[in-house]
Structure formats: structure tokens, C-alpha cells
Amino acid sequence: MLEVVNLTARYGRAQILNGVTLTLAQHEVVALLGRNGAGKTTTMKCIMGLVEKKAGEIRYDGRSLMKLPPHMICRVGLGYVPEERRIFPDLTVEENLEVGRRPPRADAPEWTEDHLFELFPNLAERRRNLGKQLSGGEQQMLTIARTLMGNPRAVLLDEPSEGIAPVIVEQMAKVITELKNEGLSVLLSEQNLHFARAVSDRAIIIEKGALRFEGSFAELDDRPEISQQYLAV
Amino acid sequence: MGFYFAQLLTGLANASSLFLIACGLSIIFGVTRIVNFAHGSFYMVGAYLAYTLVTTLPAGIFGFWFSVIAAALIVGVVGLIIEVTILRRIYHAPELFQLVATFGVVLIFQDGVLAIWGAEDLLGPRAPGLDRAVRIMGEPIPEYDLALILIGPLVLAGIWLLFHRTRWGVLVRAATQDRDMVDALGVNQAWLFSGVFVLGAALAGLGGALQIPREAASLQMDLSVIGEAFVVVVIGGMGSVAGAFVAAVLISVLNAFAILIFPQISIVLPFVVMAVVLIVRPYGLFGKPGSEHGGAAEPEQPLRLMSSQGAMVLAALVFALALSPAVVSEFSSILLVDVMVATLFAVSLHFMMGLGGMVSFGHAAYFGVGAYAAAMTVSFLGFGMLPAMAAGPLAAAAAALFFGWFCVRLSGVYLAMLTLAAAQILWGVVFQWQDVTGGDDGILGVWPPEWASDDRVFFYVAFVACIGGIWLLRRVAHAPFGYGLRGIRDSELRAEALGMDVKLHQWMGFALAGAFAGLAGAVFAFSKGSVFPDALSIAQSVDGLMMVLLGGIHALAGPIFGAGVFVLIEDWVSRLDYWRFIFGAIILVVVLLAPDGVAGGVERLLRVLGLRRGDAA
Structure with a gap:
């Protein structure tokens, strides 16, 4: 469904991506692994059109996304959940969700506010609170819920477990499984191998902006030198 | 006592029109990060349009208010045209570069209004139905002032409802906090920005149109109001509509009383108040530190020492300049x-x-x-x-x-x-x-x-x-x-x-x-x-800004290019009729062709010609 081929990108003079290739199939959860600065976030921003791409190809259902602005990329059915919980701090929870709302699409599950409040009960209690009044975990839930309001077919989840309490990480794992059961595809960037293994079907490892490994977690376990080389800190 | 109350009411009436122009400016800045110098021009055009409509349409209550609203709407359309044809193309230029474009618009409007309406001040008729004065505590208060005092809070309430009770308003508020995120959630920012610009322009036009029974429409209206409007926006906090209202009331009422004690203070009072407020509250009364996800921030290229060729060209230029008195007139x-x-x-x-x-x-x-x-x-x-x-x-x-x-x-x-x-x-x-x-x-x-x-x-x-x-x-x-x-x-x-x-x-x-x-x-x-x-004067400060921004803020050579181009073009066109129009048009052309300034434009030209190795994508 989503194909990235040999993508390169740069910030100013610094080359960040050096030929990233990956695919995401329907109903699949893929973990994009790598150390800090490996290019995980930049890959996601590139797919969403938030970082200027230099060369390569990004296709969604065979259609090139290379020249589209972010809002058009969102409208083809790709949802983006940024790292660092970029909620709108001075909007209420409900208003945050309203910003994400898009018309339902035939090829993806439809999310309503009520349905999302069932999935994220904490948010339901705080629907009239401002975004900045939420805890870190609640903010992370809100970013995901806000993206789901757009009824996406596939979601790019950038480091959802970063900087939140272990109990919330567990909740997050449930949410991702729920998304998969609903029929969504998820591309998940992670540094937490344990978390990634619990929710993903397969793994992709990048380092210095280039692909280093692609395969199942079983294959990854068979080759410990790979995790040692690209993931261990 | 009655006299002081009358002064208070006059201050409040002045506050209303000041609020209308300032809140538009504040909204535009909050969302697009554009410091819109042309906002005073919208105000001026609103006043002139209302004058023409009021004096052409049949007199009467309906004719008057229809003219005022129509003038505001026309100014909104003018704002839309400017946003779509000019500003939309340069949102990604370095911060403040858009200010150059809005200054070009100011110049074009000054001569445009002069050509259409002439140099005479135009005083509109009194508002029908509100053309008398009522006595309050023994003092005569114009009915129209009372109407203005009502209109300010009404507009404030209307904007509040628009921003808190409509989807469009929620999107606008979201965009002031994190533009990229709004884009990634599927909202086309371009139309959001256009809408905001139209709203801001129409409010300024409304402010101008409402002034015509009180104050003659004149060619100086644009720049005389813009300074004060900026002050109000800053005191209230950039992007805050309620702040703009409070600040407009504060400035206008203080002014109404200060002129009784020390008349000379009138022209500096707003600026003194602003200085005091900013020293105590660095983001204004209701403002917040800007969002880090606000504007487009390009990492700056490091400054390089000039290449030997470049140094030689520069030395030759300085040498030629040194010898020039022997050659030129x-x-x-x-x-x-x-x-x-x-x-x-x-x-x-x-x-x-x-x-x-x-x-x-x-x-x-x-x-x-x-x-x-x-x-x-x-x-x-x-x-x-x-x-x-x-x-x-x-x-x-x-x-x-x-x-x-x-x-x-x-x-x-x-x-x-x-x-x-x-x-x-x-x-x-x-x-x-x-x-x-x-x-x-x-x-x-x-x-x-x-x-x-x-x-x-x-x-x-x-x-x-x-x-x-x-x-x-x-x-x-x-x-x-x-x-x-x-x-x-x-x-x-x-x-x-x-x-x-x-x-x-x-x-x-x-x-x-x-x-x-x-x-x-x-x-x-x-x-x-x-x-x-x-x-x-502000004009002299703005000239300096234009030189720096036109030249290109990211290059050491920028201000040198900018000043040379600016002075020579100004010297050349200021001998012509309608030179402001021509000058403004030239500025807009430069802005659209070289969004990174003249120095950046020259650099790109050199690169295209293969004279300099390119290092950009």
C-alpha cells in the first residue's frame, strides 16, 4: 500500500536520508527501528511532505506522493502522529479532535468522537480541558485520537512510547493492536525494541539514513550482531 | 464630573475604531506571522470607499449602514486579491520579508487613492438618525459616539463566537499554535490564511468606514493610524483579540485624559504606555511566547570569508568609488x-x-x-x-x-x-x-x-x-x-x-x-x-528595513546591495508622477522574483550561469 524507494533528503547541507526503502502492506504493523538520529523521524516527515525530499520515490496505492503538500498527503488516507506530542496547547481536547476531523472514507474504518472516547477513557473525562493541562500520557493519547478523527487507512506513529509512564506504554500497545484489528496499517518508529516486538509484524532497521535490516523479529533474534550493531546503546 | 465622564465616553468611542483596525492586524499576525504594514491602507481605503458610497447612494439610515458594510466587504476582497497574488507566494521567505511586500502595497495604495479620490480631504455626512447629541450629566455627547461605543464590544463578541463556535475558527486558532501540524491533519493552510487575511482587511475597512462621520478621509490616514494600531496589538499581545480590545480602550481613554493635563504628550503617549507594558510584561497583556512551530525557520548558512575573486571585485568597486569625483558630475x-x-x-x-x-x-x-x-x-x-x-x-x-x-x-x-x-x-x-x-x-x-x-x-x-x-x-x-x-x-x-x-x-x-x-x-x-x-521618523526607519530586507538579510553584502538599489531607484522614480506607485510596483516585482533578497537573487543568478558552484538541492 505504501512504498518508499531509495528516498534521500537533507536539512541545509546535512544529508539526513541516504536511500531509505520500505514498504507497508494493508493490515500490517511495521516497526521502524534505529538509534537517535538514525533518520526515523525524518523518514516519517518526508512521507508526510513536511521535509523537503531530494530524490527517490514515495508511492501510495501506486500514486506518487513526492510532489504533494502535507494536507493532500493526509487526504489520500495517511495519518501522521508526530513525536513530542504536538497537540494544540490552547485548544480543548474536543477542539483538538475537531481540527483532525475529516469526512469518512469508504476504504477505512470511520472514527467518531464517542468511539475514540471509549478507546481513550481518560480523554473523555477531560474533554473540556485545554491541551496543555493534560499529562504527558494523555497528550500522547490525544495526538493519536486527533489523527484517527481523519479516518486514515494507514498511520505513521512517531515514537509513541517515548517519555511516557510504563503503564501508559502498556495502554499504547493495546491501542496499536486495536488499530490493527480495525483494519489499519501502522508504521511505527521506535527505540524500545521490547515495545516494538509486542505490537509489530516485522521490523526495519535504519542507521545513518539508510536501510540496514528488514525482516521478522525471529530473523532479527537469529542475528544478534544486527541489534548489537544498530540498536544497542 | 460630567465633563470627565464626557471625556471618558469620547475615549471609548475612539477605542472602538482603533480596536477594529488593531484586531485585524493582530489576527493576521497571529496566524500568518506577517507584520502587515498595509493594514493602515485598508483602513484608509475603507474610509474613502464609504465616503463615495454614502454620498452616491440615497441618503438615509439604510443607505448609510449599507455603505459602511459594503465598504468593509470591498476592502475584504481587495485583501483577498493581495493575499492570493502576492503574499501567498512568499510565505516561505525568511521571516519579515513579507513586510517588504506589504510596504510595496502601502506605496501603491497611496498613489492609487490619490489618483481616484484626489488630494482633498473628504468629510462624510453625519450618520442619519444618529446626527444629534444627547445630554449626559449635562454634557452633550454625540449619538454616533454612543453607537461606536456599542459597536466595539459587538464586534469583539462576534469574533469570539467565530473563533470558538465554528470549525473555521478552531482551525484558525490551531494554526496560530502549530501550522505544520494543521497542514499534516489535512487542512489546506493557503485558504485558511486567505480567510484570515480577508477578515483582517475587512475589519480594518470597517474601522475606516465608521470614521467618516467623525473624521475627514485623508491621504495621511494610513500611516498615522498604523503606528498606533501596532502599539495596541503589542500592548494587548500579538494574536490576542481580547488583548487588542483592552489595549485600545486603555490607550484611548488614557489619551482622552492626558491631553487635558499635558497636551504635548498626545503623540508619544501610546508609545510610552507600550514601552512600560513591554518592560513589565514582555509579551503584552494577553500574549504568549511564540510557538516554536510557528513560522518557517531555515537554518542560517555560516558566513564565509569572501573569496579572493569577490574581494577583488569589491576592492575594484571601492577604488572606482574613490576615483568617481574626478569622473562624474x-x-x-x-x-x-x-x-x-x-x-x-x-x-x-x-x-x-x-x-x-x-x-x-x-x-x-x-x-x-x-x-x-x-x-x-x-x-x-x-x-x-x-x-x-x-x-x-x-x-x-x-x-x-x-x-x-x-x-x-x-x-x-x-x-x-x-x-x-x-x-x-x-x-x-x-x-x-x-x-x-x-x-x-x-x-x-x-x-x-x-x-x-x-x-x-x-x-x-x-x-x-x-x-x-x-x-x-x-x-x-x-x-x-x-x-x-x-x-x-x-x-x-x-x-x-x-x-x-x-x-x-x-x-x-x-x-x-x-x-x-x-x-x-x-x-x-x-x-x-x-x-x-x-x-x-518611522519613514526613515522603514527605509532602512527595506534596504536590509530587499538586499537579503542572510548575506553580509545584502544591505550594501539593498541600500544602493533602494537609493538609486528612489532617486530615479521620485522625479516621476505617481512615483510611489512605480516604486511600490518595483518592490513587489523584486519581492516576487527574489524572495531571498537581491543578494540571494544575484547569488542564484551566478549559480544558474555556472559562475558559482551550487550547494543547494
Whole structure:
């Protein structure tokens, strides 16, 4: 469904991506692994059109996304959940969700506010609170819920477990499984191998902006030198 | 008692129209980060349109209010055209570059209005049905003032409902907090920005249209209101509509009473209030620090020492300039002095803006202080030209040290606005302190002594002062002090962590920029033989800004290009009819063709021609 081929990108003079290739199939959860600065976030921003791409190809259902602005990329059915919980701090929870709302699409599950409040009960209690009044975990839930309001077919989840309490990480794992059961595809960037293994079907490892490994977690376990080389800190 | 109550009501009525224009400005800034200089022009066009409609349509209550609303809507459409044809193309240009475009629009509108409505002031008829006065506590209060007092809060309530009860409003508020995120959630920002711009323009048009029964429509309306509108926006907090309302009431009511006690204070009062508010609350009454996800922030390229070829070209240019008096006419050599003065002024402004990251909307203050100090050294103390030329930068440095101490405590647009306030306060003092500064009549007879009275000799005096000053500032840019300034600009926190005294460093940078602006002012005083308050005016500050931004803020050569192009084009077109229109159009063309300034445009041209190796994508 989503194909990235040999993508390169740069910030100013610094080359960040050096030929990233990956695919995401329907109903699949893929973990994009790598150390800090490996290019995980930049890959996601590139797919969403938030970082200027230099060369390569990004296709969604065979259609090139290379020249589209972010809002058009969102409208083809790709949802983006940024790292660092970029909620709108001075909007209420409900208003945050309203910003994400898009018309339902035939090829993806439809999310309503009520349905999302069932999935994220904490948010339901705080629907009239401002975004900045939420805890870190609640903010992370809100970013995901806000993206789901757009009824996406596939979601790019950038480091959802970063900087939140272990109990919330567990909740997050449930949410991702729920998304998969609903029929969504998820591309998940992670540094937490344990978390990634619990929710993903397969793994992709990048380092210095280039692909280093692609395969199942079983294959990854068979080759410990790979995790040692690209993931261990 | 009744009299004071009447003053209060007058203040509140004034506050309404000030609020209408300021809230539009604030909304536009909040979402698009554009400091819209053309907002005063929308106000002016609103007034003229309303005048035409009111006097053409059949008189009556319906005709009057229909005209007012229609004028506002037409101004909204004008705003849409400007946004779609010009501003939309340059949202990704470096911050503040859009300001150049809006200034081009100001110039075009000034001549456009002159061509359509003529130079006469036009006073509209009184509002039908509200043309009498009612007695309140024994004082006559115009009914129309009471209507205005109602309209302000009504509009405030309407905007509040629009922003909190409609999807569009929620999207606009989200965009003020994190534009990229809104885009990634599937919202087309382009139309959001257009809508906001139309709303802001229409509100300014409404403000202008509502003024016609009270105040004649005139060609000076645009710039006379824009300064005050900026002040209101800043006091309230950029982007805050409620803040704009509170600030408009505060300024207008204070003004209504202050003129009873000390009439001269009227023209500087708003700026004094702004300075006080910003010192106490650095983001205004209701403002917040800007979002880090707000505008497009490109990492700056490091400054490179000039290549040997570049240095040779520059040396050849300076050499040619040095020899020019022997070749060109006397008139051209006077023009070249103007260019050199403007260039030094622009380079000093670029020093604080480009290298220091401190944008100044009031750099003319130090230019003017330098010019006045030099003139007064001659006319009061009886010293010669050279001591006077030394007094200029010293006095300017002292003024910059004083105001800079307050300014460096702020950042971004707030810092810029405080520099504007400082400049307006100084301008007000110079303008009104007749005994010392000569007020509006200025100081005359500031001529060079006998030995330098020949234009060609004076050319060399100016040459040494200006080129020397520019050279010194460039040296500082490449010295550790300059590295420190740029480091602070790029990351204040990291510079602080490296042990730099950030505020002290910025303060010294501010003072140095002020001193060299003062040197330019001193040379200017002797080249013209006189000094007028114009030397400290907003117009002079804006000229400097245009030179720096047009030239390209990211290049050391930018202000040099910018000043040269600006002065030469202005000299050429100002002999023509409707020169403002032509000048504005030229500015817009440059802005659209070279969104990174003339220096950036030249760089790209060189790259296209294969003369310079490209390193961009």
C-alpha cells in the first residue's frame, strides 16, 4: 500500500536520508527501528511532505506522493502522529479532535468522537480541558485520537512510547493492536525494541539514513550482531 | 464630573475604531506571522470607499449602514486579491520579508487613492438618525459616539463566537499554535490564511468606514493610524483579540485624559504606555511566547570569508568609488554621498538584525540622534565639523545604550516594537522641544567648514567615514564578538550554556549598531546642511528595513546591495508622477522574483550561469 524507494533528503547541507526503502502492506504493523538520529523521524516527515525530499520515490496505492503538500498527503488516507506530542496547547481536547476531523472514507474504518472516547477513557473525562493541562500520557493519547478523527487507512506513529509512564506504554500497545484489528496499517518508529516486538509484524532497521535490516523479529533474534550493531546503546 | 465622564465616553468611542483596525492586524499576525504594514491602507481605503458610497447612494439610515458594510466587504476582497497574488507566494521567505511586500502595497495604495479620490480631504455626512447629541450629566455627547461605543464590544463578541463556535475558527486558532501540524491533519493552510487575511482587511475597512462621520478621509490616514494600531496589538499581545480590545480602550481613554493635563504628550503617549507594558510584561497583556512551530525557520548558512575573486571585485568597486569625483558630475557625487550614508545606515541595521537577530523598527532613532548631535555641536557649541562628526556616533551610542538596555530584554516582534516605541518617543521629544531642537523647523546651517565645502572634498570626508564604518562593522562580524552575536541569534540557550553573558552581548551589539547609525546621521547632517525631525521618523526607519530586507538579510553584502538599489531607484522614480506607485510596483516585482533578497537573487543568478558552484538541492 505504501512504498518508499531509495528516498534521500537533507536539512541545509546535512544529508539526513541516504536511500531509505520500505514498504507497508494493508493490515500490517511495521516497526521502524534505529538509534537517535538514525533518520526515523525524518523518514516519517518526508512521507508526510513536511521535509523537503531530494530524490527517490514515495508511492501510495501506486500514486506518487513526492510532489504533494502535507494536507493532500493526509487526504489520500495517511495519518501522521508526530513525536513530542504536538497537540494544540490552547485548544480543548474536543477542539483538538475537531481540527483532525475529516469526512469518512469508504476504504477505512470511520472514527467518531464517542468511539475514540471509549478507546481513550481518560480523554473523555477531560474533554473540556485545554491541551496543555493534560499529562504527558494523555497528550500522547490525544495526538493519536486527533489523527484517527481523519479516518486514515494507514498511520505513521512517531515514537509513541517515548517519555511516557510504563503503564501508559502498556495502554499504547493495546491501542496499536486495536488499530490493527480495525483494519489499519501502522508504521511505527521506535527505540524500545521490547515495545516494538509486542505490537509489530516485522521490523526495519535504519542507521545513518539508510536501510540496514528488514525482516521478522525471529530473523532479527537469529542475528544478534544486527541489534548489537544498530540498536544497542 | 460630567465633563470627565464626557471625556471618558469620547475615549471609548475612539477605542472602538482603533480596536477594529488593531484586531485585524493582530489576527493576521497571529496566524500568518506577517507584520502587515498595509493594514493602515485598508483602513484608509475603507474610509474613502464609504465616503463615495454614502454620498452616491440615497441618503438615509439604510443607505448609510449599507455603505459602511459594503465598504468593509470591498476592502475584504481587495485583501483577498493581495493575499492570493502576492503574499501567498512568499510565505516561505525568511521571516519579515513579507513586510517588504506589504510596504510595496502601502506605496501603491497611496498613489492609487490619490489618483481616484484626489488630494482633498473628504468629510462624510453625519450618520442619519444618529446626527444629534444627547445630554449626559449635562454634557452633550454625540449619538454616533454612543453607537461606536456599542459597536466595539459587538464586534469583539462576534469574533469570539467565530473563533470558538465554528470549525473555521478552531482551525484558525490551531494554526496560530502549530501550522505544520494543521497542514499534516489535512487542512489546506493557503485558504485558511486567505480567510484570515480577508477578515483582517475587512475589519480594518470597517474601522475606516465608521470614521467618516467623525473624521475627514485623508491621504495621511494610513500611516498615522498604523503606528498606533501596532502599539495596541503589542500592548494587548500579538494574536490576542481580547488583548487588542483592552489595549485600545486603555490607550484611548488614557489619551482622552492626558491631553487635558499635558497636551504635548498626545503623540508619544501610546508609545510610552507600550514601552512600560513591554518592560513589565514582555509579551503584552494577553500574549504568549511564540510557538516554536510557528513560522518557517531555515537554518542560517555560516558566513564565509569572501573569496579572493569577490574581494577583488569589491576592492575594484571601492577604488572606482574613490576615483568617481574626478569622473562624474557634481550632482552624481552628491547622490553617491547619499548612497554611502544609506549604505552605512543599512549595514548598521543589518548588524543588529542579520547578525544579532534583533529586528529594529526604529533604527532611525540613532541615525537622527547622530544627526542632531552633530548639528547641535556646530550650532550651539560652535565646534567644527570633525568634532561634530565624532559627537554624532557618541550621542547615538549613548541613546542606544539607554534604550537598548530595555530592548534586549525582549525578543522577536516585541523587541522590534519596543525599538519603534523608543524611536517615536525620541521623535516626539525632538518634534516638540522647540527651544532646543527647533521643532518642526529643524536646525539649519550645518555646513562643512571652508576646506571641505567643495562637494568633491566633502565626498572624501563622507567616503572615509562611511566606507571606514562599513569596513569596521564587517571586521566585527568576523571577530569573536560577531561570532558571539550570531551564536546568540541561533540559540540563546546554548550560548548561555557556553558561559556567554547573552544580554550584555546583545546590549553591546545594539549600542554598536546605534553608534554607526549615528555616524551615518552625522555625515547626513553635513551633506544636507540641516536636520529635521524626519531623520528620526518611522519613514526613515522603514527605509532602512527595506534596504536590509530587499538586499537579503542572510548575506553580509545584502544591505550594501539593498541600500544602493533602494537609493538609486528612489532617486530615479521620485522625479516621476505617481512615483510611489512605480516604486511600490518595483518592490513587489523584486519581492516576487527574489524572495531571498537581491543578494540571494544575484547569488542564484551566478549559480544558474555556472559562475558559482551550487550547494543547494
